[in-house]
Amino acid sequence: MSFTLEKKDIGSDARxxxxxxxxxxxxxxxxxxxxxxxxxxxVFQRDIEREIDAPLILGNTYHLYLRPGMEIIxxxxxxxxxxxxxxxxxxxxxxxxxxxxxxRRKITEKGVEFQSHIDGSRHFFSPESAIDIQRSIGADxxxxxxxxxxxxxxxxxxxxxxxxxxxxxxxxxxxxEQSPAKYGHQQLLAPIVQGGTYPDLRRASAEFVAQQGAxxxxxxxxxxxxxxxxxxxxxxxxxxxxxxxxxxxLMGVGTPANLLECISxxxxxxxCVLPTRNARHGMVYTYGGIINIKNKKWEMDFSPLDxxxxxxxxxxxxxxxxRHLFSAREYLGPQITSVHNLAFFLQLVRDARxxxxxxxxGAWKEETISSITQRL
RNA sequence: GGGGGUGCGCCGGAGUUGGAGAGCCGGGGCAGACUGUAAAUCUGUUGCUUUGAGCUGAGUAGGUUCGAAUCCUACCACCCCCA
Numbered sequence: 444m445s446f447t448l449e450k451k452d453i454g455s456d457a458r459x460x461x462x463x464x465x466x467x468x469x470x471x472x473x474x475x476x477x478x479x480x481x482x483x484x485x486v487f488q489r490d491i492e493r494e495i496d497a498p499l500i501l502g503n504t505y506h507l508y509l510r511p512g513m514e515i516i517x518x519x520x521x522x523x524x525x526x527x528x529x530x531x532x533x534x535x536x537x538x539x540x541x542x543x544x545x546x547r548r549k550i551t552e553k554g555v556e557f558q559s560h561i562d563g564s565r566h567f568f569s570p571e572s573a574i575d576i577q578r579s580i581g582a583d584x585x586x587x588x589x590x591x592x593x594x595x596x597x598x599x600x601x602x603x604x605x606x607x608x609x610x611x612x613x614x615x616x617x618x619x620e621q622s623p624a625k626y627g628h629q630q631l632l633a634p635i636v637q638g639g640t641y642p643d644l645r646r647a648s649a650e651f652v653a654q655q656g657a658x659x660x661x662x663x664x665x666x667x668x669x670x671x672x673x674x675x676x677x678x679x680x681x682x683x684x685x686x687x688x689x690x691x692x693l694m695g696v697g698t699p700a701n702l703l704e705c706i707s708x709x710x711x712x713x714x715c716v717l718p719t720r721n722a723r724h725g726m727v728y729t730y731g732g733i734i735n736i737k738n739k740k741w742e743m744d745f746s747p748l749d750x751x752x753x754x755x756x757x758x759x760x761x762x763x764x765x766r767h768l769f770s771a772r773e774y775l776g777p778q779i780t781s782v783h784n785l786a787f788f789l790q791l792v793r794d795a796r797x798x799x800x801x802x803x804x805g806a807w808k809e810e811t812i813s814s815i816t817q818r819l
Numbered sequence: 820g821g822g823g824g825u826g827c828g829c830c831g832g833a834g835u836u837g838g839a840g841a842g843c844c845g846g847g848g849c850a851g852a853c854u855g856u857a858a859a860u861c862u863g864u865u866g867c868u869u870u871g872a873g874c875u876g877a878g879u880a881g882g883u884u885c886g887a888a889u890c891c892u893a894c895c896a897c898c899c900c901c902a
Contacts, residue, residue: 475855479855536855538855539856540857589855695855696855719856720853723858724861737850
């Protein structure tokens with residue numbers, strides 16, 4: 444259970460590395476598909492392996508706790524067995540739901556009282572319970588319970604929130620050390636840098652996290668609506684402080700261009716709902732640019748969705764057919780585009796890794812960003 | 820062949836019993852948004868034009884009236900009944 448730095452880029456802060464986890468190895472930089480409730484929406488586990496080749500996917504503590512609940516997850520002997528996924532898993536702690544369900548929760552020093560978005564019932568999450576639940580889920584990597592503040596955010600609040608996240612980290616760490624793993628494999632716990640878009644707070648938080656000696660350090664609270672430049676500046680700042688010898692995980696990011704920019708700033712791990720959510724809404728990412736497959740102009744285009752895709756579905760099915768599936772609201776449409784987008788994101792980080800190892804990452808990044816951000 | 824009924828938006832529905840319609844609801848179409856998933860969702864738009872405004876519009880063509888989607892005549896289309 445460790446992170447190994449394999450190569451540092453010369454012209455940027457990009458790195459190539461390798462995570463060794465209980466269920467396998469993960470080359471970095473890596474993008475992790477999000478599977479909130481025990482499924483990467485619309486995608487078979489088989490396709491995550493064969494068509495997308497993602498080594499690591501996410502689950503969510505808050506959502507899995509509410510449904511199916513820990514009694515069922517434990518009876519299934521953890522999430523790996525329950526969903527039939529034998530590669531590495533990471534669970535988010537529910538910290539993001541502190542942000543996204545802000546209308547339905549109350550934060551105190553002790554923890555967060557949530558009202559379930561499903562039935563309105565009240566539930567209490569603390570750093571200790573978040574760890575306990577994540578022990579029951581059994582992911583290879585588990586996350587600290589944090590508060591993800593909104594943007595914009597008053598500095599005074601951002602500071603108090605950051606300090607609370609730091610105190611909660613200590614409680615998460617203690618709870619983690621005192622609780623054994625439940626399924627015979629080791630888990631890693633990752634702390635999270637907060638601090639909003641305030642450089643001095645980010646610096647303080649990154650310094651705090653840097654001292655914790657974790658194998659993986661996360662950066663949270665970004666990509667919540669702030670300008671891209673702020674996100675990049677905060678990422679650079681955090682990476683300059685977090686230890687080189689640990690993996691750096693930028694939570695919730697991002698677009699393909701965001702990935703490349705943040706890789707060049709020293710990030711090793713990403714997760715984001717964008718490729719899957721946008722896939723369900725008809726947006727298709729390719730090396731040639733972005734396609735809105737619902738647009739009329741694809742109606743009679745019988746060329747493959749993306750002839751260069753790692754996904755066999757994208758090489759086989761035409762744009763006209765996928766557009767038809769979306770027009771008819773057939774489930775197969777979002778299934779094809781979800782596999783496609785994830786395959787593209789994974790190809791993008793594999794290519795980034797190859798160019799870091801080859802030593803020409805900088806030039807490749809610039810060229811790639813200009814082509815992938817075009818609208819087709 | 821005779822009798823009755825109904826006709827306006829891309830489609831369906833509501834409404835208009837002579838007094839201001841570019842005009843309600845739903846669907847469809849077209850486009851946009853989406854960043855640790857309350858999202859297979861949400862938003863905008865959907866007669867024409869030279870768009871801070873104007874024009875045309877209630878099956879078609881006439882008529883009555885200060886004023887017609889509404890009343891009258893003819894024709895057309897569709898539906899029902901009789902033969």
